[in-house]
Amino acid sequence: MKFSRIFILLFFTTFVLSEDVNYEPSTGLVKPAVPTFTAPSETYNVSVPAGTYNVSLQSGTPIIPGLLPGMTAIPTISRQDIAARNAELFTLDNLNPNRDVEGALVETFFKSTIGVLLDEFSESFGIREKVANYYLGQSDDFWFKKAQMQTKFTEHRQAHRVYYYFNKKQLTLPPEQVWEFNLGKAYRTKIGVHDYIAVDVDFYSVLVTNAKTINTSEPALNIIDGKWSDHWILPVDPEFLLQKTGFACIDKSYTLTVESENIWAYYNDSCETEPQPTSEYPAICCADVLNQNVGFVNVTITWHRIPYTENVAKKYRFGNHSSTFSDLVGIHKNLLEETRVAYRYHGRNSCELHEQCIGEYTSLNALYDTCAYQGISAGWGDDYRAGLACQWVDVTGLPAQTALLGYVLNPEGIGFQVQDNTIECTPGENVTLGFYLQESKQTPSVTVRICESSRVLGSTHCEYVYALANTIVELSSNESNPAKVTFKCPIARDNIETGGLYSILVAPTFIEDKFMFVNIVTCK
Numbered sequence: 310m311k312f313s314r315i316f317i318l319l320f321f322t323t324f325v326l327s328e329d330v331n332y333e334p335s336t337g338l339v340k341p342a343v344p345t346f347t348a349p350s351e352t353y354n355v356s357v358p359a360g361t362y363n364v365s366l367q368s369g370t371p372i373i374p375g376l377l378p379g380m381t382a383i384p385t386i387s388r389q390d391i392a393a394r395n396a397e398l399f400t401l402d403n404l405n406p407n408r409d410v411e412g413a414l415v416e417t418f419f420k421s422t423i424g425v426l427l428d429e430f431s432e433s434f435g436i437r438e439k440v441a442n443y444y445l446g447q448s449d450d451f452w453f454k455k456a457q458m459q460t461k462f463t464e465h466r467q468a469h470r471v472y473y474y475f476n477k478k479q480l481t482l483p484p485e486q487v488w489e490f491n492l493g494k495a496y497r498t499k500i501g502v503h504d505y506i507a508v509d510v511d512f513y514s515v516l517v518t519n520a521k522t523i524n525t526s527e528p529a530l531n532i533i534d535g536k537w538s539d540h541w542i543l544p545v546d547p548e549f550l551l552q553k554t555g556f557a558c559i560d561k562s563y564t565l566t567v568e569s570e571n572i573w574a575y576y577n578d579s580c581e582t583e584p585q586p587t588s589e590y591p592a593i594c595c596a597d598v599l600n601q602n603v604g605f606v607n608v609t610i611t612w613h614r615i616p617y618t619e620n621v622a623k624k625y626r627f628g629n630h631s632s633t634f635s636d637l638v639g640i641h642k643n644l645l646e647e648t649r650v651a652y653r654y655h656g657r658n659s660c661e662l663h664e665q666c667i668g669e670y671t672s673l674n675a676l677y678d679t680c681a682y683q684g685i686s687a688g689w690g691d692d693y694r695a696g697l698a699c700q701w702v703d704v705t706g707l708p709a710q711t712a713l714l715g716y717v718l719n720p721e722g723i724g725f726q727v728q729d730n731t732i733e734c735t736p737g738e739n740v741t742l743g744f745y746l747q748e749s750k751q752t753p754s755v756t757v758r759i760c761e762s763s764r765v766l767g768s769t770h771c772e773y774v775y776a777l778a779n780t781i782v783e784l785s786s787n788e789s790n791p792a793k794v795t796f797k798c799p800i801a802r803d804n805i806e807t808g809g810l811y812s813i814l815v816a817p818t819f820i821e822d823k824f825m826f827v828n829i830v831t832c833k
């Protein structure tokens with residue numbers, strides 16, 4: 310399904326113009342920029358509600374940091390004065406056509422292991438072996454995507470480095486488009502106590518950047534051959550991480566935003582130190598939870614300054630340097646992923662000559678890396694992921710109106726099929742159901758999920774974390790010995806959604822497996 314949409318820049322209106330905003334970095338509503346170093350492959354002009362503010366978005370017009378029209382003073386926020394002064398110096402420097410730019414190259418590499426966790430597949434009826442063989446037979450393309458997914462988990466901590474090392478700014482990996490993975494062969498192994506199909510990977514890529522900005526990220530890289538390493542605890546299988554580790558491995562400022570599809574963007578592998586555990590914020594160490602439920606790999610990422618050569622720079626410099634796009638662009642991936650707002654500053658007549666928007670002209674760290682002073686520097690972007698709390702809504706094509714907003718989750722019903730719609734129960738009371746399969750008529754194992762239903766919309770699919778219950782039903786279950794689940798019948802949400810409704814959804818292990826619906830017995 311294709312959507313086209315307009316991106317609404319609530320970011321500026323909320324966080325620059327409004328004064329009654331909590332600027333603590335932990336608000337979870339705004340995040341520092343991440344590098345794009347790039348021109349987008351697919352771009353949309355950013356649409357700004359008319360009259361909100363007066364910043365010109367025309368091509369070739371940089372947004373000068375400082376007071377925006379309508380503001381009489383920049384509200385005082387700690388470190389804001391320093392950030393503002395840096396931004397001003399940076400802008401003045403960029404406007405100088407004779408400025409001195411020394412290119413720098415930093416190679417980045419690490420060894421890791423990725424895999425598919427098999428623990429959750431039943432060992433009965435050869436199901437796990439069938440699944441294992443399926444994954445052993447996957448192409449490099451499959452493992453490449455998995456390696457990309459695991460590598461993306463490092464983004465949050467590297468882009469928020471200022472919160473980990475008081476005086477060091479971002480030190481990220483190069484843009485995704487120039488990542489190189491050298492993949493080994495898939496093999497069956499144990500990682501911790503976990504059963505895996507695993508693949509060893511070597512990562513390599515090079516950052517093309519501006520030498521004079523290196524010091525504020527990592528002084529060790531000031532000199533040629535300088536090295537710096539960061540250690541990372543990463544899940545060997547990066548999929549379904551929220552389902553397997555809950556909120557143990559995320560930045561707690563983003564609990565309103567995190568869901569199973571975007572958890573990589575808020576991954577924090579540091580161990581929890583604060584003592585008060587709640588059900589949402591367990592006081593347990595991410596590495597312990599990973600070890601227990603997933604299996605982790607301890608990865609050392611190394612940044613290594615190498616001598617500058619044009620050939621290497623050319624290979625890893627990324628992006629389209631033409632200046633036909635507007636400076637501020639929304640780079641759209643898809644609804645379930647993210648929209649990135651990127652600022653491509655073009656110096657006067659210079660971009661065409663020297664590729665000044667990226668590469669050697671992109672600073673290794675973004676000027677605006679905290680909430681103290683908001684903006685986007687050239688070559689950097691600000692990512693808005695689907696679900697980012699309070700930030701966006703897609704109103705493409707809608708006429709002006711007052712209407713309720715809603716969305717359809719999993720419209721094609723991929724994975725789960727609704728077996729029973731809107732079954733009545735008594736709100737707040739426990740319901741126990743039993744399930745069994747009919748031998749030889751279907752796949753030997755199906756997953757059953759119980760979701761809350763709506764009085765208005767009927768049956769609604771639900772994500773794992775929001776399910777009332779999940780269970781696996783195998784052939785070994787029968788009428789007298791069914792697989793049982795107990796869940797609380799949904800209570801009222803308001804006077805329309807009065808609760809008391811649930812649905813039963815079912816899915817086979819392999820999508821192509823034929824199966825009949827599960828048989829249900831009501832248990833006491």
Ligand SMILES: *[C@@H]1O[C@H](CO)[C@@H](O)[C@H](O)[C@H]1NC(C)=O
Binds near residue numbers: 352353354635
């Ligand atoms: C962006 O806006 C400019 C000026 O209105 C227009 O010429 C251009 O076609 C637009 N680009 C895209 C990608 O929509």
Ligand SMILES: *[C@@H]1O[C@H](CO)[C@@H](O)[C@H](O)[C@H]1NC(C)=O
Binds near residue numbers: 360
């Ligand atoms: C925006 O700029 C125009 C022209 O410079 C001016 O007339 C208008 O008052 C400005 N609007 C705001 C909200 O500052």
Ligand SMILES: *[C@@H]1O[C@H](CO)[C@@H](O)[C@H](O)[C@H]1NC(C)=O
Binds near residue numbers: 524525528531
């Ligand atoms: C790097 O930054 C530190 C701290 O700001 C400063 O003391 C030092 O002189 C800088 N080094 C270089 C080589 O610029």
Ligand SMILES: *[C@@H]1O[C@H](CO)[C@@H](O)[C@H](O)[C@H]1NC(C)=O
Binds near residue numbers: 472560561562579580
């Ligand atoms: C990461 O987690 C640690 C431990 O819970 C916490 O102290 C730190 O502030 C977190 N950092 C970020 C950026 O979320």
Ligand SMILES: *[C@@H]1O[C@H](CO)[C@@H](O)[C@H](O)[C@H]1NC(C)=O
Binds near residue numbers: 542596607
């Ligand atoms: C990961 O490796 C680093 C460096 O070897 C080590 O200091 C750290 O304790 C390891 N962490 C875990 C959880 O094994």
Ligand SMILES: *[C@@H]1O[C@H](CO)[C@@H](O)[C@H](O)[C@H]1NC(C)=O
Binds near residue numbers: 630631633634
């Ligand atoms: C770069 O952008 C120009 C202008 O939009 C376009 O014609 C050209 O095909 C692009 N080049 C690449 C390599 O994407």
Ligand SMILES: *[C@@H]1O[C@H](CO)[C@@H](O)[C@H](O)[C@H]1NC(C)=O
Binds near residue numbers: 795
């Ligand atoms: C409902 O089920 C939960 C979890 O199984 C149990 O802790 C609770 O005591 C049950 N409540 C009633 C009223 O039976």
Ligand SMILES: *[C@@H]1O[C@H](CO)[C@@H](O)[C@H](O)[C@H]1NC(C)=O
Binds near residue numbers: 785786787788789790
């Ligand atoms: C049901 O399954 C149980 C346990 O697997 C078994 O002991 C029992 O004989 C089965 N009953 C029927 C009717 O098949």
